[in-house]
Amino acid sequence: MEKRCRTNEEESESHERAVFECAELILPWLHPTELASISSTCKTLNHISKSINARRSCDASRAFENFPTPFVNTVDDQPYVYFIYTPTQTLGVDPSSRVRQNWGSKHIVRPVFCSDLTDPFPWVEDACGCDCESCAEDLGCPCSTQNLSELTRECGLSCRCGLECGNRSTQRGVSVRLKIVKNRRKGWGLHADQLIRRGQFVCEYAGELLTTKEARRRQQIYDELASGGRFPSALLVVREHLPSGKACIRLNIDATRIGNVARFINHSCDGGNLSTVLVRSSGALLPRLCFFASRDIQQGEELAFSYGDTRLRSKGLHCYCGSSCCFGVLPSEHT
Numbered sequence: 001m002e003k004r005c006r007t008n009e010e011e012s013e014s015h016e017r018a019v020f021e022c023a024e025l026i027l028p029w030l031h032p033t034e035l036a037s038i039s040s041t042c043k044t045l046n047h048i049s050k051s052i053n054a055r056r057s058c059d060a061s062r063a064f065e066n067f068p069t070p071f072v073n074t075v076d077d078q079p080y081v082y083f084i085y086t087p088t089q090t091l092g093v094d095p096s097s098r099v100r101q102n103w104g105s106k107h108i109v110r111p112v113f114c115s116d117l118t119d120p121f122p123w124v125e126d127a128c129g130c131d132c133e134s135c136a137e138d139l140g141c142p143c144s145t146q147n148l149s150e151l152t153r154e155c156g157l158s159c160r161c162g163l164e165c166g167n168r169s170t171q172r173g174v175s176v177r178l179k180i181v182k183n184r185r186k187g188w189g190l191h192a193d194q195l196i197r198r199g200q201f202v203c204e205y206a207g208e209l210l211t212t213k214e215a216r217r218r219q220q221i222y223d224e225l226a227s228g229g230r231f232p233s234a235l236l237v238v239r240e241h242l243p244s245g246k247a248c249i250r251l252n253i254d255a256t257r258i259g260n261v262a263r264f265i266n267h268s269c270d271g272g273n274l275s276t277v278l279v280r281s282s283g284a285l286l287p288r289l290c291f292f293a294s295r296d297i298q299q300g301e302e303l304a305f306s307y308g309d310t311r312l313r314s315k316g317l318h319c320y321c322g323s324s325c326c327f328g329v330l331p332s333e334h335t
């Protein structure tokens with residue numbers, strides 16, 4: 001059979017295709033500043049970068065969650081906020097390490113969501129699950145605590161019903177449609193994109209779990225950055241008081257660099273429309289901070305909560321929550 005030699009044109013087309021394919025694989029791993037600088041080098045890379053930015057703005061959760069969470073910005077031309085997504089709490093990562101995540105790729109591979117696999121902490125020995133064979137959400141679960149207290153227990157790893165258990169509703173990721181909307185004064189905020197019923201689970205506050213020493217170190221840096229202009233940090237300190245009242249477990253969750261959609265929830269001086277509940281899964285060493293709707297929330301409404309145990313700072317950031325009881329200054333946690 002006669003072999004036809006490839007023309008120069010065909011050869012260059014094939015090279016271009018190879019470059020295109022490689023770029024499509026590599027560029028989604030880049031930070032926005034890297035993406036911007038590479039996109040200025042040639043037309044093809046500029047084109048690919050643009051589509052990556054468009055895909056990033058369509059889903060902040062990078063398909064980790066059950067529904068995409070889009071960014072909506074009618075204020076300026078920032079298409080999205082860059083951070084590393086984690087659907088559950090994770091161990092603190094050295095800030096100097098450049099963690100990367102594939103975001104905005106053409107080929108979306110939905111990560112397997114399983115909190116049992118992602119829980120970074122060892123499980124305690126006496127972990128127990130419920131005895132029912134299958135407990136659907138509507139039937140309830142014998143070991144479910146029906147009313148929302150400040151601390152709720154859920155079934156855990158050894159539950160025989162698996163992740164579908166009606167008493168593991170906070171372990172299946174974000175289960176309502178949400179969007180991230182930019183506001184001129186408060187920056188980005190998390191909004192409902194459907195009706196959310198009172199008592200419904202919205203999302204967990206996921207981020208890096210830090211030692212108190214590291215939390216204090218980072219808070220100092222964040223305060224300095226905030227004083228020099230707008231820097232929206234997302235370091236939350238939560239205390240779980242033990243029944244004796246004498247001791248408490250302190251959780252330092254930093255969602256500034258690594259977090260989930262909850263990092264966009266703004267503060268409201270009137271407590272907003274979310275209640276925070278510490279949920280402990282049977283067998284888990286540490287509780288997780290979960291948000292539930294404290295009343296019916298209409299589609300489009302902004303989600304908000306009070307940033308917790310606070311002391312007012314006379315020179316703190318200005319609060320724009322707009323509630324009738326607004327203190328005028330954003331609360332600041334004494335880390």
Ligand SMILES: C[S@@+](CC[C@H](N)C(=O)[O-])C[C@H]1O[C@@H](n2cnc3c(N)ncnc32)[C@H](O)[C@@H]1O
Binds near residue numbers: 185187264320
């Ligand atoms: C956890 S982040 C919330 C998301 C943030 N708005 C953003 O753009 O990424 C906390 C930061 O949001 C801003 N923020 C939250 N609530 C606010 C409020 N009521 N008024 C003004 N700024 C607020 C502050 O900059 C604060 O440090």
